[in-house]
Amino acid sequence: MQEILAILPSSVRSVLTALPSTVLEVLEEIRLRQNQPLEIRYGQQTSYVTPSGQITSHARQGWVFTAEQVVKLLNKVSQHSLYALEEELKRGYITVVGGHRIGIAGKVVLERGEVKGIREVTSFNVRIAREKKGVAQKVMRYLFEKGNLQNTLVISPPMCGKTTLLRDIARSISYGSEWSSSRKVGIVDERSELAGCLLGVPQRDVGPRTDVLDACPKAIGMMMLIRSMSPDVLIVDEVGRPEDGEAVWEAIHAGVSVICSAHGAEVHEVAQRPMLGKLIKHATFTRYIVLSRSNGVGTIQAIYDQNLNPLKKEKVVWSS
Numbered sequence: 001m002q003e004i005l006a007i008l009p010s011s012v013r014s015v016l017t018a019l020p021s022t023v024l025e026v027l028e029e030i031r032l033r034q035n036q037p038l039e040i041r042y043g044q045q046t047s048y049v050t051p052s053g054q055i056t057s058h059a060r061q062g063w064v065f066t067a068e069q070v071v072k073l074l075n076k077v078s079q080h081s082l083y084a085l086e087e088e089l090k091r092g093y094i095t096v097v098g099g100h101r102i103g104i105a106g107k108v109v110l111e112r113g114e115v116k117g118i119r120e121v122t123s124f125n126v127r128i129a130r131e132k133k134g135v136a137q138k139v140m141r142y143l144f145e146k147g148n149l150q151n152t153l154v155i156s157p158p159m160c161g162k163t164t165l166l167r168d169i170a171r172s173i174s175y176g177s178e179w180s181s182s183r184k185v186g187i188v189d190e191r192s193e194l195a196g197c198l199l200g201v202p203q204r205d206v207g208p209r210t211d212v213l214d215a216c217p218k219a220i221g222m223m224m225l226i227r228s229m230s231p232d233v234l235i236v237d238e239v240g241r242p243e244d245g246e247a248v249w250e251a252i253h254a255g256v257s258v259i260c261s262a263h264g265a266e267v268h269e270v271a272q273r274p275m276l277g278k279l280i281k282h283a284t285f286t287r288y289i290v291l292s293r294s295n296g297v298g299t300i301q302a303i304y305d306q307n308l309n310p311l312k313k314e315k316v317v318w319s320s
Contacts, residue, residue, distance in 0.1 A: 001027070003098035004128055009072040012038070015063050018053020028159065028297070030126040034070050037062020041159075044296070074121060077102060089117040095215075098203055099129040099163075099196030129163065129193055131204050135298060136168035139289055142303050142311055143169070143259075144179045149233055151252055151284060154261040155270050156291035161298040162261040163193050163237055165291065167204055169259060170194070170235045174207020185210040186231030186256075188221030194237055219243035222251050222258075233257040245275035252284060266290060267308055283307075 001024055005013050015038060016030070029041040037048045037059050047055045048062030056062060077094050088094045094102045103125035109116045143150050156162035176182035189195050189212055195202035197214040206212065211229045213221040218236045225231055234251050236244075239260045251258050264270035267288050271277045279285065283306045290301040303312040 003096070004100055004126060007076045007096055009069050009076065011069060012065070015049055015051060015053055019049065023055065027128055029128070032065045032069070032073070032124040032126070034065060034067055034122040037064055070121060073124060086117055090115050092118065095192040097196070097198050099193040101127045101129070101191065101193060103127065129196065131167065132164050133168060133171065133205065135165055136172045138300060139165070139303065140172055140177055140179050143287060147180065149173070149180065149183070149257040150287040151257055152259045152287040152289060153285040154289045154291065155264045155267060156261065157265055158263065159297070160291040160293050162291055164298065166235055166237055166259065166261055167194050167206060170210055171205055171207045173233055174209045182209055183232040184230065186225035186229055186234045187212045188216055188218050188225065188234065188236045189214050190216060190218050190221070191237065194235070219247040222247040226251060226254055226256055231256060233259060236260045238262065240273070240275065242275050245279055248279060249284065265292070267304060
């Protein structure tokens, strides 16, 4: 939380620090909308926060985020230079130290039909990235078959823990485990969430044999790492564009294992998307891990092999 509090205006910070410690420990999102009450998501609940740091379900009792606070927050995250964040603003979010992501909304500026940026920002969604070491232990034995690391697609709706799981898989493979000796890991961290780099140095523990390309497009980065760092496995978050699929295909046929993620609720749903559907049809992935929030964040809904036969049917939660 210290990384998050450091970038928030002092007035917002004072409201949040007054929250009960039991809420702060499981805080997932802080939603700030101009002239609207501060809203938080924690555990399975959503509430407003009063000026004194109390939880309430009544919007009118919530502490109101003003236009002045909007300007202060933008200045904080951009270090008084929105121009420096131009590329991130095009994507609708800003990644800050620690891998935390701040989604933004406001007036979109178009140029020749393309999004050039967002001006007059009025809404922020601060998503708190939490490092949970050991969560990959519940899936690691399914990622190896006769000592061979399986090409894996993690499927998950937003806010179900796919990035947290990928990070710990990277750490486990890099350090080595009972399932395999240590291997070289390459991470293409396009959104700076997996490794949370600061000046190129990972702030999250992704292992001693891990090389990270920070803020690099996935398709370009995968090819760069193969040529320059000879990884045993590549790990990337949220594939979906056609060029991502081509890079995954190229990497696997270059003898490099790939572990990546995609938004979705089930394998059959993801298979309807053109790029991922092609990869699934050709059995590019030999393992599928499906996450949900049905029993809490990080519920391992199911694990399948390349033929979509279930390897694990019972639901498991990381914290269990």
